[in-house]
Amino acid sequence: xxxxxxxKIGFIFSLPTIVFFLFFVSIPVxxxxxxxxxxxxxxxxxxxxxxxxxxxxxxxxxxxxxxxFLNTSIFVIFTTIFLNIFGFIGALIIDQKIPGTRFLKNxxxxxxxxxxxxxxxxxxxxxxxxxxxxxIIQLLGITKMPILFLGNPKIALYTVIxxxxxxxxxxxxxxxxxxxxxxxxxxxxxxRIDGANEFRVVTKIIIPTLSPVITxxxxxxxxxxxxxxxxxxxxTAGGPNRSSEVLATYLFxxxxxxxxxxxxxxxxxxxxxxxxxxxxIRIKVTSREY
Amino acid sequence: MVxxxxxxxxxxxxxxxxxxxxxxxxSLSLRSKKDALSAIFFTRDLHFENYYIAWKTFNFSKLFxxxxxxxxxxxxxxxxxxxxxxxSFARLNYKGxxxxxYIILLGIMIPPAAVIIPLFIIMKTLGxxxxxxxxxxxxxxxxxxxxxxxxxGFFLSIPKELIEAARIDGSSEIGTFFRIIIPLSxxxxxxxxxxxxxxxxxxxxxxxxLLKDKVLxxxxxxxxxxxxxxxxxxQLVAAGVIIASLPIFIVYLLIQDLFxxxxxxxxxxx
Numbered sequence: 001x002x003x004x005x006x007x008k009i010g011f012i013f014s015l016p017t018i019v020f021f022l023f024f025v026s027i028p029v030x031x032x033x034x035x036x037x038x039x040x041x042x043x044x045x046x047x048x049x050x051x052x053x054x055x056x057x058x059x060x061x062x063x064x065x066x067x068x069f070l071n072t073s074i075f076v077i078f079t080t081i082f083l084n085i086f087g088f089i090g091a092l093i094i095d096q097k098i099p100g101t102r103f104l105k106n107x108x109x110x111x112x113x114x115x116x117x118x119x120x121x122x123x124x125x126x127x128x129x130x131x132x133x134x135x136i137i138q139l140l141g142i143t144k145m146p147i148l149f150l151g152n153p154k155i156a157l158y159t160v161i162x163x164x165x166x167x168x169x170x171x172x173x174x175x176x177x178x179x180x181x182x183x184x185x186x187x188x189x190x191x192r193i194d195g196a197n198e199f200r201v202v203t204k205i206i207i208p209t210l211s212p213v214i215t216x217x218x219x220x221x222x223x224x225x226x227x228x229x230x231x232x233x234x235x236t237a238g239g240p241n242r243s244s245e246v247l248a249t250y251l252f253x254x255x256x257x258x259x260x261x262x263x264x265x266x267x268x269x270x271x272x273x274x275x276x277x278x279x280x281i282r283i284k285v286t287s288r289e290y
Numbered sequence: 291m292v293x294x295x296x297x298x299x300x301x302x303x304x305x306x307x308x309x310x311x312x313x314x315x316x317s318l319s320l321r322s323k324k325d326a327l328s329a330i331f332f333t334r335d336l337h338f339e340n341y342y343i344a345w346k347t348f349n350f351s352k353l354f355x356x357x358x359x360x361x362x363x364x365x366x367x368x369x370x371x372x373x374x375x376x377x378s379f380a381r382l383n384y385k386g387x388x389x390x391x392y393i394i395l396l397g398i399m400i401p402p403a404a405v406i407i408p409l410f411i412i413m414k415t416l417g418x419x420x421x422x423x424x425x426x427x428x429x430x431x432x433x434x435x436x437x438x439x440x441x442x443g444f445f446l447s448i449p450k451e452l453i454e455a456a457r458i459d460g461s462s463e464i465g466t467f468f469r470i471i472i473p474l475s476x477x478x479x480x481x482x483x484x485x486x487x488x489x490x491x492x493x494x495x496x497x498x499x500l501l502k503d504k505v506l507x508x509x510x511x512x513x514x515x516x517x518x519x520x521x522x523x524x525q526l527v528a529a530g531v532i533i534a535s536l537p538i539f540i541v542y543l544l545i546q547d548l549f550x551x552x553x554x555x556x557x558x559x560x
Contacts, residue, residue, distance in 0.1 A: 009463045010382030017375035017434050018390060024431030025397045028408035035407065042407070093301065098294060100301035106546075107305035110312065112553065113538045115492035117510040118531055121517045122315050125524060130327040132314050139330075166311065174550055227401035230494045234514055248403040248495070255407050256499060268404040279399035 029272065035265035042261045055262040065267065068238075068245040071157055075246060076225035078161045079168070083221050084214065086165065087172025092202070094173070095180045105177075109170035116167065120234030123163040124150060153243035156236050160244055164231055168224075172217050179213035180206070215285050223278045227271060247271055319344075319528035326524040337525070344529035352505060353512040354537075357491060360422050360508055364429035365486045369479065372434050376441035377467055381453060391442070397435035402428065402496050410499055424500040425508070429493065433486045440485075440555055444478035445471060484552025491538070509534055 036056065039049045059065050090108055094101040111119055127133050127149035134146040149159040183206060191201055207214070229248035232238060238245035238253065247267055255264035306313075317332045319340055325333045345351070378384070379391045402409070413424040448471060456466045472479070494510045501507060507515065513534055517527050542549045 006382050006463070007384035007387075010378035010384045010387060013378035013382060013463075013467075014375040014387065014390065016371040017394065017438060020371065020427070020431045021394055021397060021434060023412070024409065024428055025400060025405070026393075028405035028412065029400060031408035031411070032405055042411070045411075093304075096297075098298050098301060100298045100305070104301050104305040104308075106543075107309050109542075109550075110309070110539065113488070113542055113549075114535050115494065115510045115513075117492075117494055117514050118535055121513065121527060121531055122311055124517075125318070125527065126311055126314060130524075132330060135330045166308075171553070174554055178554065223399065227403055229403050230510070233494075234517075248401075251403065252406070252495070252499075255410075261407055264407060268407065271401060271404045275399040275401060275404070276396065279396065282399075283395075 032265045032268045032272070035261050036269055038262050038265075040261040041259045042255070043259075051262065055266045059263060059266040059270075064242055064245060064250060067242055068247050068250040069270070071244060072226060072228070072246045074157060075161060075164075075228055076222055078158070079164050079225050080218055080221040082165050083168055083172045084218055086169040087217065088176050090169060090173035091176035091180055092206075094177060105170075105173075108173055111167040112170040114167070116164075116230035117234050119163055119167045120231045123159075123166070124235050127159060150236050151240055153240050156240060157244040160232055160235050163235065164228070167231075168221075172221070175213060175217045175220075176210065179210045183209050212285075216282070219278060219282045219285065223275060223282070226274050226278070315528045315531055318525055319532050321525045323523060323525065340525050340529040341533065344526045344533060347526055348512060348516055348530045348533075349504075350530070350533055353507060353509045353534075356422065356506060356512075357509040360425045360429070361487060361490045363422075364426045364433065364490050365483060367426070368430045368433040368437055368486055369482065371430065372437035372482075373441050373472065373475075373479070374467070375434070376438045377445055377471060379438065380442045380445035381450070382463065391438070394435050394438055397432075398439065400432075402432055402493075406495060406499055409496070413500055419500060420502040420506065422506060425493075425497055428496050428500070429486075429490045433489065436555070437482045437486065440482050441475065441478055444475050448474055480548055481552045481555050484549055485555045488538075488553060 035048075037050060037052060039051045039054070040047060090104075094105045094108075125131050129146035129148065133149070137143055137147060147155075150156050187209075188201055188205060191205055196204065227248055228246055229252070232244060232246050232249050233252070236244040238249040247270065251264045251267040251271070254260045254267065314331065318326065320336045320338065321333050321340075322335060322337050325335075375394075379387055409424075409428055410419070413419040413428075418424040418427065452470060453466055456470055457463075461469070492510060493508075494514070497508045497511045498514070501511060504512075504515065513530060516522055516530065
């Protein structure tokens, strides 16, 4: 009797969450899925037309979509690799008992606190033809003409990647730093006494012990990378000439500039599927490790 | 000893090099209109009035107000709603509650960008488009999964006996929840609060799509809107960047450890 009453209360307690989730997450996901089979400009609901798989055909043969998929993958690969390397090295540095490590930790963590919009605004100005980077390059006589970091289709995407690395190194660093605190000191000390040098301590003891942290951090970077929007939108808006277009910016453009909701929804579904795969892997990894 | 001092100097130097972009923006924010594009770093004549002009031009009073309203209301409601659900998933299980919990967990990975079209339609249909409600409702929905996950984990660590003792003493479930569970869960609630606060404070794409009137803009959209016009004076943009960054940085310095825990919460649990 009591448990029946409790389960009723339990349901009531979780009802608001269920309602919000249903209306603003579940239904939108299903709606997106439905829209992939439709042609619609996004204004009058009565004008939704069923077109079968036409949108899928259009998207998967669309050069810009393939380009933005490739760009997103490049973004994910570069940010994941370098964020982890820089974050790990940063964690090793701030894990020492030397004056200044606290300052360094806060310095590297500062950009994590800021919105990617702020980071994008800063870096766009810095790398502009009149920005400090080009001033220094010209002062040193490396090139006469300013380098158009965001205007050159060959390097625009990589410029955005560098800004992203600057922003999020602190995040990975703190995850690794937390991991380092979990390694018992005596193991490290013992191997030092046994004559292991710093390099061996890192490669033979610290990295293997941290492998669950490495996996989680990389997965988080991958998941974050595939949905990147803000910093690309503010720095290049996908340009020049689509050279830095990513999935989310292309979706945004198709939906709200060209009003092709069906086309945009296919891109959305691609993002959802990638996110779900990554999340399933993440749940599997975490439930195994902890 | 010498080695340690040398290392310490290197570490300070590294920190300063890392902060160069920030220092440069700060120098830019103090330049005269004439020096804005020509100088490299700090100039002799400093123009602190840039901050005042930037505050007025960006309409920062409005932007901060809007961001605060949207963020505080959405974070508070997310906490209340998610804590109730987390408690029911932890201690008041009902038929199907586990399945519902796992479905909600999947929501952690749905990026707002992926459902922006239906959200736009739904908000229009509900008459909430171009109002702060549209942001508050979406932020609640997208904050719930991680909040439920973290709080449920914490509630599970509270001994069952405590709850049963309260029940025997005649306390109602809602009474137990507010008088026993919530006071015991302050650390977890603090973590979730900071995580949600930062997420909603910096959120961009939903605000970009769901708001039309400039008077409703939150900080990121307002900033993007202003700097999107490339003729906007650099020294004012720089001052705006500093103004927009300062509050969060100050709060961070006051409660560093909580912040780190809150911001990395998405990584540790789950």
